[in-house]
Amino acid sequence: MSPRHFLTTEEWTRQELQLVLDRARAFKQGSDSSRSMQGKSIALLFFNPSLRTRTSFELGAFQMGGHAVVLQPGKDAWPMEFELGTTMDGEAEEHVKEAAQVLSRYCDLIAVRAFPKFTDWEQDRQDKTLMAFSQYATVPVINMETIIHPCQELALMMNLQEKLGQPDKKKFLLTWTWHPKPLNTAVANSALLIASKFGMDVTLLCPSPEYLLDERFMQAGAENAKREGGSLTVTHDIQEAYSGADFVYAKSWGALPYFGRWEEETGIRMASRHFMVDAQKMALTNSAKFSHCLPLRRNVKATDEVMDADYCVAIDEAENRLHVQKAMMATLLENQQ
Ligand code: CP
Numbered sequence: 001m002s003p004r005h006f007l008t009t010e011e012w013t014r015q016e017l018q019l020v021l022d023r024a025r026a027f028k029q030g031s032d033s034s035r036s037m038q039g040k041s042i043a044l045l046f047f048n049p050s051l052r053t054r055t056s057f058e059l060g061a062f063q064m065g066g067h068a069v070v071l072q073p074g075k076d077a078w079p080m081e082f083e084l085g086t087t088m089d090g091e092a093e094e095h096v097k098e099a100a101q102v103l104s105r106y107c108d109l110i111a112v113r114a115f116p117k118f119t120d121w122e123q124d125r126q127d128k129t130l131m132a133f134s135q136y137a138t139v140p141v142i143n144m145e146t147i148i149h150p151c152q153e154l155a156l157m158m159n160l161q162e163k164l165g166q167p168d169k170k171k172f173l174l175t176w177t178w179h180p181k182p183l184n185t186a187v188a189n190s191a192l193l194i195a196s197k198f199g200m201d202v203t204l205l206c207p208s209p210e211y212l213l214d215e216r217f218m219q220a221g222a223e224n225a226k227r228e229g230g231s232l233t234v235t236h237d238i239q240e241a242y243s244g245a246d247f248v249y250a251k252s253w254g255a256l257p258y259f260g261r262w263e264e265e266t267g268i269r270m271a272s273r274h275f276m277v278d279a280q281k282m283a284l285t286n287s288a289k290f291s292h293c294l295p296l297r298r299n300v301k302a303t304d305e306v307m308d309a310d311y312c313v314a315i316d317e318a319e320n321r322l323h324v325q326k327a328m329m330a331t332l333l334e335n336q337q
Contacts, residue, residue: 001335005134005141006328009150009193010220014228017197021158023327024320036330037066042109044070044144045077047129050113052294053144053151056322057111064326069107073099082132096129100136108336109329110137113144115184121259125214140332142325148217149186152293152317153194154324156249159317160198163289164246168199169230171286173245176206177301178273182254182262187293189217191249192232196224201231205241207272210255210265238275242284250277250292250301277302282311289313 002016009017026032042061046054054070061068071077074091080099081092088095103110112133116124127146134141143150160167172195174188192213195202202221204213212218212234225232235241242248258265276299282290290306291314298304306312 002331004332004335006150006332007130007134007141007143008148009153009190009197014197017154017157020154020324020327020331021161023330024154024158024323027326028320028323034330035065036326036333037061037064037108040066040108040333041106042066042068042111042142042329043103043107044068045110045112045114045133046070046072046144047074047112047114048145050144052318052321053113056325057144060322060326060329064330066108066329082128096132097136100133101138104138107139108333109140109142111142111144112146114146115186116147118182118254118262119260121214121256124259125216140336142328142332145184145186147184147186147189147214148193149190149293151321151325151328152187153190154328155317155320156191156291156293157194157198158320158324159289159291159313160195160200160247162316163313167195168228170200170246171203171244172200173203173205173241173248173285173288175241175248175250175277176211176272176275177250177252178269178276179252179297179301180269182258182265182269183252185213185253185256188251188253189213191251192217192221193224195249196221196230196232197228199225199228199230201233203233203235203241203245205235205238205275207268207275208236208255210257210268211253212256213253214256238281239284242281245285245288248277248282248285248288248290250290250296252301276300277306279303279305279309282306282309287311291317294318 078093114129
């Protein structure tokens with residue numbers, strides 16, 4: 001049986017994830033119309049904004065006969081505390097210990113989106129909000145993006161399998177791209193995890209060593225590559241990175257050494273605008289497909305020409321969010337029986 005929660009793909013085997021992906025394909029093809037959530041419900045807790053995640057989870061639950069309750073702590077639900085033993089004399093009205101237990105009495109699943117606070121990576125990398133929910137909830141918990149984005153990983157891998165077939169040994173380029181603000185590393189961490197887990201030859205392209213991802217994910221990527229017969233290569237050379245790529249995946253993120261001191265990162269970031277994905281770079285590839293998790297700033301992260309090209313499959317990936325999340329909700333509910 002697969003794990004109780006879906007917090008990270010690191011806790012799931014390739015085979016367990018493939019079963020979820022196969023189920024997602026059945027949902028997409030319409031060959032699985034089972035109402036696996038009949039009479040069931042999911043609480044969706046959003047500590048941060050969303051378009052795709054909220055819509056696809058709400059509709060996914062509805063399509064399987066279930067119901068989703070959306071809560072935004074601090075907006076339409078009480079602000080929450082996560083530390084134990086603290087004197088709650090600040091903004092928080094509710095402790096996660098009660099909130100997670102109460103929601104578990106009402107709902108069959110709990111899903112959480114809680115981005116890093118972007119001031120101290122040593123704190124953020126502990127993923128305390130998600131960990132607290134998984135500790136105190138008595139129902140399965142799903143990660144809707146924290147320091148990783150495992151639902152996006154499944155949608156990406158479904159897209160990769162649809163476009164490339166067997167992904168093993170295909171060249172997957174994960175490229176840092178320009179953005180005026182330092183963004184979450186979650187999707188980059190996740191792309192590295194899932195591409196390496198499925199045996200791809202992963203190239204990580206970033207402006208300088210300061211943009212390497214957290215050692216936890218670099219190490220997991222290297223271990224996955226070793227186990228699955230793929231590889232993990234880091235480069236700062238744009239031409240070398242794009243050359244022969246079968247799939248280009250773009251994401252911008254903030255350099256971890258500058259967490260909380262972002263003004264010191266601005267110079268490097270401003271000097272790296274040329275990392276934007278454009279048609280000239282894509283022409284170096286092996287007729288690669290291009291994708292991004294979205295939202296994407298046009299002509300900042302990728303040009304209009306790239307986004308409007310036939311090789312851009314970002315919309316397919318966004319659609320896949322619906323199918324993979326339905327498959328994951330159905331799987332976790334079955335594990336409970
Ligand atoms: N890709 C993604 O998670 O989109 P949202 O932030 O709109 O949910």
